[in-house]
Amino acid sequence: MPKHEFAVSPADGAMVVTGASGYIGAWIVRDCMEQGYEVRACVRDTNNPTKIQHLMQLNSLGLRGQVTLYEADLFKAGSYDEAFAGAAAVIHAGATVGFNRETPQEVYDGCFKENAHVIESVKRSGSVRRFVFTSSFAAVGHPRDQGYVFTEKDWCGDNGEAYKGRWNEEQIPLDRDIAYAMAKANTEKLIYAEAAANGGFEALAILPLHVIGPIMSANNDQPWSWQNHIKRMMQGKPYKGGREGRMLWNCVDVRDVARAHRLCVETTVGANGSRYILAAADRSGELFTWQLQQQLSVLFPATAAVGGEPMRNGMPAKASYDAPRAYCLLARQELGLQTYDLQTTLRDTVDAYRKLALLQP
Numbered sequence: 001m002p003k004h005e006f007a008v009s010p011a012d013g014a015m016v017v018t019g020a021s022g023y024i025g026a027w028i029v030r031d032c033m034e035q036g037y038e039v040r041a042c043v044r045d046t047n048n049p050t051k052i053q054h055l056m057q058l059n060s061l062g063l064r065g066q067v068t069l070y071e072a073d074l075f076k077a078g079s080y081d082e083a084f085a086g087a088a089a090v091i092h093a094g095a096t097v098g099f100n101r102e103t104p105q106e107v108y109d110g111c112f113k114e115n116a117h118v119i120e121s122v123k124r125s126g127s128v129r130r131f132v133f134t135s136s137f138a139a140v141g142h143p144r145d146q147g148y149v150f151t152e153k154d155w156c157g158d159n160g161e162a163y164k165g166r167w168n169e170e171q172i173p174l175d176r177d178i179a180y181a182m183a184k185a186n187t188e189k190l191i192y193a194e195a196a197a198n199g200g201f202e203a204l205a206i207l208p209l210h211v212i213g214p215i216m217s218a219n220n221d222q223p224w225s226w227q228n229h230i231k232r233m234m235q236g237k238p239y240k241g242g243r244e245g246r247m248l249w250n251c252v253d254v255r256d257v258a259r260a261h262r263l264c265v266e267t268t269v270g271a272n273g274s275r276y277i278l279a280a281a282d283r284s285g286e287l288f289t290w291q292l293q294q295q296l297s298v299l300f301p302a303t304a305a306v307g308g309e310p311m312r313n314g315m316p317a318k319a320s321y322d323a324p325r326a327y328c329l330l331a332r333q334e335l336g337l338q339t340y341d342l343q344t345t346l347r348d349t350v351d352a353y354r355k356l357a358l359l360q361p
């Protein structure tokens, strides 16, 4: 089958989104509805208002498509069968990412092992032509010298000796970052192989870096998420991530991440095994914490003090490690993705928090 025959449009049938209640998932649902898809949104609990209200509200916005809820859990075999039956495409954004204090082993299982259930449901559907997986830049990044620019050809685990013995499966129960990176990379390799062997569908992946941008509901303000860190900085609190708050933020807008997923479903250029880093469009989207802090202060001059990293005489107290550098060039070239500029993303992030009364004006 020539690869363009796998490309899907709204006329071909329903689009399924797993993890639909989540930060990225909810924006995928909205983007697909804007394009006229009938969207099947998979959540674990269709009766939990905090998880579904923002999705149901999308039906009253006059968008071209509609959304319907389906209940499914990664950890239960066959639980996606109903949602996937007769659907044209699946975007798999649901994962156990660790926000709910899951152990590293649970993160590994919820990001890799249990995906076998999802793949089995895709194969059983007989109708799904494109399967798009939300991987992560974690499946790409690995120890490199400062300033190294990562591309889609890179994989975590490359440059193995630089891990100093930490890159092995015994680390999974001990190290959440290793568990997460291995799980995402293993899932990618598995889905490309499964799709090639099956022949009836193609698998592609989106690999986001630091995702920020507007939240749709209070449930999307998960502690330790990047967007939550922006909120806390706007509250004047020091940034607690990175090394004592020092970090290179490589920012991408959640709406761009969402759109890139849908473009993977529709592409006539990308094919099985295509993977796209979703990171800054150019260097303007890469900032050290103190630069991000400065940008927020300029955008919101009425905010008395924006938190960030330790400063001395107006300059960072210590230098930050200049990594990870990466850009969403391939997504722009092959998928035709157009991206938000950082100022708009930052402004919309803060405005959304204020609108939901999670941040005082």
Ligand SMILES: NC(=O)c1ccc[n+]([C@@H]2O[C@H](COP(=O)([O-])OP(=O)(O)OC[C@H]3O[C@@H](n4cnc5c(N)ncnc54)[C@H](OP(=O)(O)O)[C@@H]3O)[C@@H](O)[C@H]2O)c1
Binding pocket: 018, 019, 020, 021, 022, 023, 024, 025, 042, 043, 044, 045, 051, 072, 073, 074, 075, 093, 094, 095, 096, 097, 099, 110, 134, 135, 136, 137, 207, 208, 209, 210, 211, 212, 220, 222, 225, 226
């Ligand atoms: N945010 C980022 O910066 C970033 C960067 C790189 C990659 N990613 C990836 O993007 C995806 C979405 O992340 P996010 O930031 O949107 O996180 P999120 O807001 O926590 O969304 C994840 C969703 O997964 C669902 N989920 C959790 N456990 C599940 C299970 N056992 N079965 C089925 N669904 C389950 C949850 O929905 P319910 O509770 O409703 O079931 C949750 O809403 C993840 O795969 C993550 O690894 C995110």
